[in-house]
Every structure is written in structure tokens, then in C-alpha cells.
Amino acid sequence: MNKNELIQNIRRKKSFLCVGLDTDLKKIPPHLLNDDDPIFAFNRAIIDATAEYAIAYKPNLAFYECAGARGWLAFEKTVRYLREHHPDTFLIADAKRGDIGNTSALYARTFFEETDVDALTVAPYMGEDSVTPFLGYDGKWVVLLALTSNKGSADFQLTASADGERLFERVLRQSQEWADDERMMYVVGATQGRMFEDIRRIVPRHFLLVPGVGAQGGSLDEVCRYGMNADCGLIVNSSRAILYADRTEAFATAAAREARAVQQQMAAYL
């Protein structure tokens, strides 16, 4: 999906909500555990219930890998289901990959050819040649970690160099030499508040993928006030608050209600 299509979807749905498919067998409604593929059964129900209110979905690979080969099948089935039934949604594999060039190229093949997602989260620590192999695909995106939502983001990401530039700022600045805002987005945690102002000074036009609203304590209002740009420029993720709103057979209805509530808040900012 290209940037213009993404912006059109946001305008049409009046939403910049991404539903994080962090599907945990310990948290899904117990009656689904009898299904042949409980992870996929849960995902399908969540997707169908929330697609009206969401413009993106983000499976985090950790939740699939921990179920081994069965988990990978469930991930692949989820991607195919979204592609077939909800082709207007932006699909992000949250895998935080990154390796030497020939190995990153393999990860790129996995996520952009074998399983046809729109975007992959990538860790910047190994530098340019660990990221560029993901950039050779038309309509595919790298979502590079910049300033994450967790407490540990302060350990290295905020370290200032001799000239006062913090590491996340260096990542934002330098990575723009590798790809523009049609091919690259950045992860910025919702918990970072006014830091969005600093980020927008460096990447005014890029989309930001923003996790950390809800369970992790980030504020949608702050994110919008300091992070939004003329194209919206935000994809705000919510996982647990929507997925696990209810553990009975009414879980999908509850998820829809939660997603709709977030969408309505979002509409007010658009």
C-alpha cells in the first residue's frame, strides 16, 4: 500500500487506529481453545469485528513464534485473511528484525514475498546495510525503531553525542538518506509525550507508528497534539485494551465497542 492510499483510508474511515494482534493463548476466551487453530479463530473474529474502525493491523511475531510451527501457520493465515477480506487495511509485521545485509535480505523475502505484509518493524542498531535490504520492494515499508514506549528507551536512545544530538534523533536524521517518507516510517512510543515535537522537527512528513496507548499509559491527546501533521501522519496502535476487553463468547462485540470508542476519539482530531 502506498502513502496516498493509506491517507485516503484514514480520511474515509475517520480513524488512524491500528489493532495489535498480540494474540496470547493464555488470554483469549477459553471456548476458542477447542478450535483447530485458536489463534487464527480469535484473530479472524477480532478482525471482522474491528475492521470498520481500524486502518491497520499489527501482529507481533513473538506471539506467533511462541507457538512454534503452528504459530507461524496462524500468522500466515491471518495475513491471507486480511488480504482477502479486508484489502483496505495496512498490515504491519511487528518483528523488530535487523541483521547483516544478506541475512536482512532473507527476512525481507520472508515478510514481503512469502507473507505479503505492507510493513515490517526493523531495529536500527546495525546501521544502513542492515536496513536497506528491506527497502527494495514497491509499496512496502520499513518501520524503523526510533524512540520506543518502554522504560529502557532511556538507556541508549536518549544518549546525546558530542554535538548534542540524541541517538534517536541521529537514527531519524541519518535514515532519511536511505529512504524517504514513501518507504519509511518510525516507531515512536505514545509514552514519549512532548518528545513528539522534537521528532516532528526532524521528520515532519513521515508517518509514525505509535504503540503504548492504553495498557502502557500513553495519552492519545498528547500524541495528537504534538505528533499529528497535515496528512495525519500517525498510526496509533492498541492491543490489549481491544483484544481482551471481554473473555466470554461476546469478546468480539466487546472488541468492536472498544475499537469504535477509540475511533470516535480519533475522528475528533482529524
Next chain:
Amino acid sequence: MNKNELIQNIRRKKSFLCVGLDTDLKKIPPHLLNDDDPIFAFNRAIIDATAEYAIAYKPNLAFYECAGARGWLAFEKTVRYLREHHPDTFLIADAKRGDIGNTSALYARTFFEETDVDALTVAPYMGEDSVTPFLGYDGKWVVLLALTSNKGSADFQLTASADGERLFERVLRQSQEWADDERMMYVVGATQGRMFEDIRRIVPRHFLLVPGVGAQGGSLDEVCRYGMNADCGLIVNSSRAILYADRTEAFATAAAREARAVQQQMAAYL
């Protein structure tokens, strides 16, 4: 495997060779492609041929993920095979994971419980709470990226802070507050030459996992001269030079010959 057992294996085998199981269906001998599970068939033959000369094996997950669910099964079978038939080898999953706390905890469960490897490579960008979930397992190790072997390692890892400390040095120093040398190792690329001296000033006692000898151009002699400590302190990885020494039915014999040649070089440094 604990540190003392690892050191004993190095002394007994007179080797600190790790064979990187970067198994690529495009590069393995064509006759294996008729096997039910060509990845595992190749790995098993390579392992049996080289186990006399190697103290560690390191499957890089990118090579398994790109075959989807079948790839994961091949990875799991490889781990089980090593555990059963070569229990004296140290088993590193090269996955370069790292995420917010609860997600890193899932990755830890995947690699240390579901598939019983000894160590996992982890990326440091997200800081302490992205790494510590991997540290709660007895006899299991985090191998943290410090100074990698690729060109892009210069982009961020060498950035000096206001007080002159480079990012990789900060990672080495700060991560010692999270775990000691019985639980943590570091990735340092063989291509870094005399930088090993700087690294040994900060982590004199830790094991270093050293990729980049061979195809990537690193020198075993430099690595040993500047990186070795009293316990050896090195696990040097070689992948392509051993795995793809020959593409005929004699591939395993050729791999053994290559591994033996490296082991004999290593013995001279021990």
C-alpha cells in the same frame, strides 16, 4: 550450559569454533532437495561431520523463517538433534530479538523453554527491560549485540557521547549492571581488528561471540591476538566457508575438512 562447562569443552576439543547453520536451500547440494526435510537433512549431516571440531552451533533464524512453518519445524528438529546426539555443544539461536518487556518474555519462553537453546542473540536498542526477560533462566545466556561485523556498524555503534564513550562501549558497560559473565556474552565482529583491545578493557572476563571470519573478511589471528583472555573467551563463528565448501554428495566430508582446518589453527592459539 554454564561457563565452566563451556570452557572445559573448549579445552578438551582444542577448539572455539562455532558452526553457523545458515542453511540456504539455494546453496545446499541439489540431491538433498528430494529429502522430506532438506534443511534438517543438510544440518544433520553438517553437524555429524563437524561436531568433533566445533564447540558450538548457531542457526540464524532468518534462514528458517523464510521457509515458513516448515522452516520452524526444521529449526526445532535441528535443536532436538543437537541436544540428543551432541549434548556437549553450545547452542545459540541467532535471532537478534528485543522488544518491550512482556514481549521479550514471550521470545524468551520460545527460545529457552519451547526450543531449548543455550543462548539467544539480542539487540540492545530498546534498553534494559527489553533484555532482562531473557536473563531469568538458569544456564541460559543472552548474547548482546555490541560491535557488529558489518559496514553499518559504524553508523550508530561508533557514535561517541559527550564524554567520549562510544555507543558500543556504553552498551558493554551498562549491560553489566543487568547480568554478569555467567549469563551474558557479546557479539563483536571479527572485522573489528584492534577494537577488541578497547572491548577487553570493558569486559575482560566475558565470552565474545565473533562472526565475520571467512566470507566477511575478518582475521582469526587478529581476533585471537586482541580478543582472547585466560579462559579463551572467544566463540568464533564460521558459516558459509564450512557449509558450502562443496555442493556434491561429498559436502559433509568437505565441511569436516574445513572445520578441522579451522580447529587446528585455533588449537595453536589455545
